[in-house]
Amino acid sequence: MKVLITGAANGIGEATTEKLLEKEIEVIAVDNDKDALKELSEAVKTYECDVRNENEVQDLVGGLEFDVLVNCAGFYELGAVADVSSDTAEKMIDTNFHGYLNLIRHSMETLRDSDGRVVNVSSIAGRVSTPYFGVYSASKHAVEAMSDALRMRKHRTTWM
Template identity: 30%
Template sequence: MIVTGASTGIGFDLTRTLCEKGYVVWACVRKPESLSRLLIDFEDRLRVIQLDVTNTHDIERALITVQAEMNPNRELILINNAGIASGGPIEGLQMEEWRKVFDVNLFGMVEMTKTFLPLIRETRGRVINIGSISGRVAAPFMGPYTTSKFAVKAFTDSLRREVSSLGVRVSLIEAGPIRTEIWSKSVDKTDRIMEQCPLELRKVYGGMMSLIREGVLQAAQEAVPVDVATKAIMHAIESHLPKVNYLVGKRIKLQANMLKFMSTRMIDRVIRKSLRFHRS
């Protein structure tokens, strides 16, 4: 198993679960010391690789390591989990922020998949991408994150349709609020972005951003434990017939079904009401 973004949240819990089940795991992290506590317990099956998914050299070095250590008679499974979140008004977001989010959430995923796909094909393995329910409905003031997650869904669909006839299974985990560190990191990052915005933009968007902040904190409180996501990923790993899409989280399946019957204008009205938008 190759797991990116294994240092915290879903990636860490999944890595620990895989090791407990006896799998050999190549855990990819930017800071190897973040997994020192797991290495103590699983030294015989945990391989820690220092890797930044935005760094081509790191990815190529990881390929060499996995090639040398893998069992060619067992399917190789790649779990693309690394991701970041940030937000703010589109008018106030620097292009650098958009590129940073896309580099991690999308282009890093694409390059990891492209690099390891020959080995995955040879072993008739699997690719599991960690997406989000935000890849189905675009939230305001989370433009870079939601746009990247829409792209992740499209990339996963394209990949699945290309390689399914080759014996490679591809699944997408569409997660709702999961109890991980991404929430506090996202709020802190968005706060910094707003602080750097010109005073005029803070006046225009500040009230709505405050409501978004409250909504994010509320969602964090209602988030399901991380092991809920891990169980879904384990099914995608171990099932003879893994699902194409896994909707994970509290009321996420209900929300996804409701979206099918709502027009775009209806969705806009619901979101506008939640932000107390009023027509002038």
């Protein structure tokens, strides 16, 4: 089994990478942090890619074979909704939602061929928001909605 993990060089993505390696599962690590990628085990194939950049994602995924996509790349900056800059809000939505969407769209052919799976790492903040988490929660709620749609599609027998 081959698993492609985004955000694989830090946080939950890094922990997932390490856990899969312990289980002797082949990992393809994707991150935009070139220096952090260098710190991963030599057993991991690493690729620098900004998940927000659809062209980079398309080029990356087009040349790889894998059975599972783990979307784990993420970005957050806390602040009151009225105080979060447009640039920061855009970066959160672009990374946390559009990045996942880019990977899913460009991986779907590969995943269908291998009867593969998509794992979208989200957050409880995608279900319940609190002060200073409004924009982050919005980005994760979008991931929740998209994941629900993907999950339901798996069980339908015809296209609508």
